[in-house]
Amino acid sequence: MTSLTFLIDLTDTALLKSIQTNVSGPGKQSYYVSEPGEALFQLKDNDADIALVQANKFTAADLVLLKEVNQESNTEVVLFSDGKPNPYIDQAMFNGVTYHFRSPYDYESINSTLSELIEDLSEQKHVSKSAKTSVLDQFGLLLGSSTPMKKLYRTLRKVSSTEANVFVNGESGTGKELVANTIHLVSDRSSGPFIAVNCGALSPELVESELFGHVKGAFTGANRDHKGVFEQADKGTLFLDEITEMPLEHQVKLLRVLETGEYRPVGSDRVLKCNVRVVAASNRVMDESMSEFIREDLYYRLAQFPLQLPPLRQRSTDILGLAQHFLAYRNMENSASKSLSAAAIALLESHQWTGNVRELKHVVERSFILAEDVIGAEHILFDDMSSPEESSLSEGIPLDVPLEDIEKIAIEKNLEKNKGNKSETADKLGISVKTLYNKLEKYSED
Numbered sequence: 001m002t003s004l005t006f007l008i009d010l011t012d013t014a015l016l017k018s019i020q021t022n023v024s025g026p027g028k029q030s031y032y033v034s035e036p037g038e039a040l041f042q043l044k045d046n047d048a049d050i051a052l053v054q055a056n057k058f059t060a061a062d063l064v065l066l067k068e069v070n071q072e073s074n075t076e077v078v079l080f081s082d083g084k085p086n087p088y089i090d091q092a093m094f095n096g097v098t099y100h101f102r103s104p105y106d107y108e109s110i111n112s113t114l115s116e117l118i119e120d121l122s123e124q125k126h127v128s129k130s131a132k133t134s135v136l137d138q139f140g141l142l143l144g145s146s147t148p149m150k151k152l153y154r155t156l157r158k159v160s161s162t163e164a165n166v167f168v169n170g171e172s173g174t175g176k177e178l179v180a181n182t183i184h185l186v187s188d189r190s191s192g193p194f195i196a197v198n199c200g201a202l203s204p205e206l207v208e209s210e211l212f213g214h215v216k217g218a219f220t221g222a223n224r225d226h227k228g229v230f231e232q233a234d235k236g237t238l239f240l241d242e243i244t245e246m247p248l249e250h251q252v253k254l255l256r257v258l259e260t261g262e263y264r265p266v267g268s269d270r271v272l273k274c275n276v277r278v279v280a281a282s283n284r285v286m287d288e289s290m291s292e293f294i295r296e297d298l299y300y301r302l303a304q305f306p307l308q309l310p311p312l313r314q315r316s317t318d319i320l321g322l323a324q325h326f327l328a329y330r331n332m333e334n335s336a337s338k339s340l341s342a343a344a345i346a347l348l349e350s351h352q353w354t355g356n357v358r359e360l361k362h363v364v365e366r367s368f369i370l371a372e373d374v375i376g377a378e379h380i381l382f383d384d385m386s387s388p389e390e391s392s393l394s395e396g397i398p399l400d401v402p403l404e405d406i407e408k409i410a411i412e413k414n415l416e417k418n419k420g421n422k423s424e425t426a427d428k429l430g431i432s433v434k435t436l437y438n439k440l441e442k443y444s445e446d
């Protein structure tokens with residue numbers, strides 16, 4: 001079995017002594033830095049499973065290094081500090097640090113946490129070796145046994161037990177809604193409602209009423225009282241999807257309720273108090289240009305805990321397991337027993353998956369429709385293939401397939417091509433955004 005590697009950069013000798021039994025022994029290899037403070041530099045070039053780093057003087061430069069390490073490797077970084085307030089360490093907690101222990105150290109708690117982490121990682125090493133044959137691990141509604149997913153599960157376990165608002169960021173199809181749902185399911189709010197609202201699809205005239213509700217007679221057409229999503233989600237979780245697609249002038253309406261928990265239904269003079277945990281999501285890249293899409297004050301209220309989801313290409317050991325999972329579902333629903341050929345598997349594993357898990361799911365479903373028994377390479381249709389520009393329109397359309405399935409494939413492929421942007425997709429297909437939503441809702445019920 002591959003051994004677990006540790007990179008140790010600790011100056012506190014008592015601490016070092018106390019963790020010895022955890023970092024040495026069969027199946028473990030420990031490397032010690034030659035100069036204190038070198039660990040993050042070394043991690044840039046040499047991966048380790050766990051890095052134990054003294055961070056009494058953690059600086060802005062260390063934070064930059066840590067972010068790079070977090071992007072490029074799967075190392076679990078554990079920090080140890082003297083406990084003095086340090087904003088860079090606070091930020092580090094959102095950028096890949098697994099644990100931070102403060103002096104005076106509680107050796108028992110450090111060692112039990114380390115043992116748990118070691119056990120988890122050893123299990124993963126075992127799983128990744130046998131990924132082709134084993135079923136994927138599941139956390140809440142999420143599937144995946146790759147290291148980035150295990151890391152995500154650990155963070156989700158931590159964040160779910162808090163009441164913090166969470167901002168989920170990730171490419172389209174990486175599972176942001178599934179993450180929001182999972183946070184709800186594993187939190188103390190699980191017996192309450194989970195309400196999802198697509199902020200990009202709220203009509204400008206009704207945005208306030210959709211969010212906060214209205215009373216009868218508040219405006220023409222308001223024939224009865226209506227509960228907004230903050231009230232519907234009472235004692236539960238409200239998922240604000242595609243928050244960055246909401247116009248900035250509407251975003252301002254969310255500030256008060258997030259700050260004070262108070263809101264007023266349209267046309268009412270009563271101020272209501274909500275008891276809601278908010279999870280927001282966006283597939284926009286959160287860089288310098290983010291202020292074009294989200295108000296900074298709103299972002300900081302929503303992102304008490306920011307989460308970044310890994311794209312599928314960064315967790316390629318999950319591809320086959322996910323494909324088999326989606327295929328197994330299709331087989332079950334249709335009492336079939338179709339299987340993937342070696343050529344199909346090779347194609348799936350070498351694809352870049354810009355549409356992430358959603359694209360994989362759709363590719364598998366398409367192949368299920370197209371193949372008789374064994375799914376061959378010719379049944380694997382990625383989104384960038386057989387587009388009308390490249391081949392003639394009629395050539396791309398499969399025969400003997402129900403019209404409804406062809407419509408579904410056309411919608412899914414366009415959505416993937418437009419990176420999940422529903423207005424653009426509806427535009428390209430020549431239908432209204434509302435019709436597109438209706439169709440998508442219908443597919444999700446099938």
Ligand SMILES: Nc1ncnc2c1ncn2[C@@H]1O[C@H](COP(=O)(O)OP(=O)(O)OP(=O)(O)O)[C@@H](O)[C@H]1O
Binds near residue numbers: 170172179
């Ligand atoms: N880890 C996962 N395990 C199982 N299924 C997944 C996983 N991640 C995503 N999916 C599936 O992929 C599809 C897309 O997931 P989801 O809608 O949560 O993605 P998203 O990031 O919210 O997408 P978008 O930004 O386009 O709204 C769903 O069918 C979901 O069930």
